[in-house]
Amino acid sequence: MGLHRFKPLPSGRMGILWTLSSIRDAAVVEFGCMGHMMYSGVTLENTGVRGACKRYSTHIDETDIALGGMDKLAHTVAHVVERDNPRVIFLLPSSIPEVIGTDLRAEAKALQREYPDTLFLTFGQGGFEVTQHRGVQEALLRLVQALPRDTDKTPQPTFNVIGSCADLFRFQADAGEILRIMQGAFGMKPLCILTSDTSVQDIENMGGAHINLVLRREGGPAALDLQKRFGTPYLMGRPYGIDGTAQWIEEAAKILKISADRDFMDGQLREGKKLLSDMQPLIRHLKQEHTEEIRLSIGAHADVVRGILDFGCKELVLPKGYCWCESPDMAGDEVPYFTEDQWIQAIQSQKKGLLMASGEALAWADRNMSLQIANPDTKRRLNPYVPPFVGFRGALHLMDLWINAALEQEDDED
Structure with a gap:
């Protein structure tokens, strides 16, 4: 792993953990070191994940790694079953066991025989070479392969x-x-x-x-x-x-x-179009007189970038700045992947404008923190009822953010 000024792209293990951590009536047991899960737990709680999936670590040490011992996994699972009795235990790998070739699937089969009333699911994206998004993909697929039961469609859609x-x-x-x-x-x-x-x-x-x-x-x-x-x-x-x-x-x-429902659609469209109509004179003024202040630059998950970019630069016709995604696996012609050096250079070369990126990037660049759309974060997120970015209400929220951020830059010039 190379040197990074900021947090590097998270591993597949983190993608799996973030995906599983909000599932109730389940537990995650990581075959790894104590510090991994403690740090991850703080991060998850800061993002708003609390009181859902129980999280445990086996606390392996140098002796376990050198001798390939699995006793701590068995002891940890016994403790979890006795204390929480979860319906499912997710066995999560960490980097060191992945590198030395620990066979977690074989261990899961033995545990399944010992605890037949608890389902054990293993995941294999724990190595250094696997990115966060591949971990999310594996976890989502593994869940729907293992847990859904045969059932009829619900009477109502x-x-x-x-x-x-x-x-x-x-x-x-x-x-x-x-x-x-x-x-x-x-x-x-x-x-x-x-x-x-x-x-x-x-x-x-x-x-x-x-x-x-x-x-x-x-x-x-x-x-x-x-x-x-x-x-x-x-x-x-x-x-x-x-x-x-x-x-x-x-x-x-x-x-x-x-x-x-026509009434719902008409009401939502009328509300959105009314705000857009009220804002159009101001948007035209900013585009003509303060083009740099209204230029939209975005760096986040590729699907988030694509969606906000379409709204801002196609629907509202805002000038387009730099746009990039956070994973090389998702890069495309219109939304390329930027390394840390590349997005630092992009931000430094465009001092003005509407920069929407991670909290970490915005704080470093001393830019408007209300335009955060990605992690890593710099704050604790305790309130789940903040305005969204998607949907009709997300559109109203984004327009409000963009106009106020552009006007603040205009006031700073005056």
């Missing part, structure tokens, strides 16, 4: 959300807006919100849904698996903006073969 995980900034608020939209547009309730607000039982019931809403590309393999097994169609994408959200709802309606 229902849906699952796939890919709402704790690694995404404001994951709870964005999931809440998706639920509000589905209730308002179709009168539908969720079966499972995978994984930001779910339980083992919720995942078991996923096969009864009529549609799966996949909020990030890492959830694609999981949605395909559910489609093959239960015949459940899926909609891929995050709804951003006014027109973008309306189009997302129309696509969901086509899949469901039902019409969206």
Whole structure:
């Protein structure tokens, strides 16, 4: 691993942990060192994950690594079963056991025989070479392969959300807006919100849904698996903006073969278009007289960048600045991957404008912290009911942020 000025791209292990950490009635047991889980626990609590999946570490040391001992894993599992009696125990690898070739799957089979009433699931993306997003993808797929039970579709249409995980900034608020939209547009309730607000039982019931809403590309393999097994169609994408959200709802309606509630749609569109109409003179003024202040630059998860970019630069026609994603696996022509040196250079070369990035990057650049859309964070996130970025309410929130941030720069010049 090279030297980094800021936090490096998280590992696959972290992606798995962030995905599993919000599942109730389950426990994560990491075959690793004590410090790993303690540090991760603080990070998770700061992002808003509390009181869900129990987290444990086996506290392996040099002797365990040198001799390949597995006794501490067995002792830890015995303690977890006795204390919490979880329905599922997730066995999470860490980097050192992955490097030395510990066979965690074989150990899980032995534990399964010893504790037949508890399901053991293993994960294999714990090495240094695996990125966070591959860990999220594996965890989502593994969950839907192992836990959903054979079931009939619910009498009334229902849906699952796939890919709402704790690694995404404001994951709870964005999931809440998706639920509000589905209730308002179709009168539908969720079966499972995978994984930001779910339980083992919720995942078991996923096969009864009529549609799966996949909020990030890492959830694609999981949605395909559910489609093959239960015949459940899926909609891929995050709804951003006014027109973008309306189009997302129309696509969901086509899949469901039902019409969206007209009163709800008219009310949401009228509210959004009214604010946009009121703001247009100010936007035109800023674009003509203060182009640099209204230029939009974005660095985050590729799907977040793509969605906000479409709303800001296509729907609102804001000038486009630098845009980049946080993972080389997701890079494309319009949203490339930037290394740490590259995004530092991009930010330094464009001193003005609307920079939306991680809290860490914004704090370092001394830029407007209200425009944060990604982790690493610099604050504790205790309130899950903050405004979202997706959906109709997310569009209103983004417009408010952009206008005020641009006007603050204009005032600073005066």
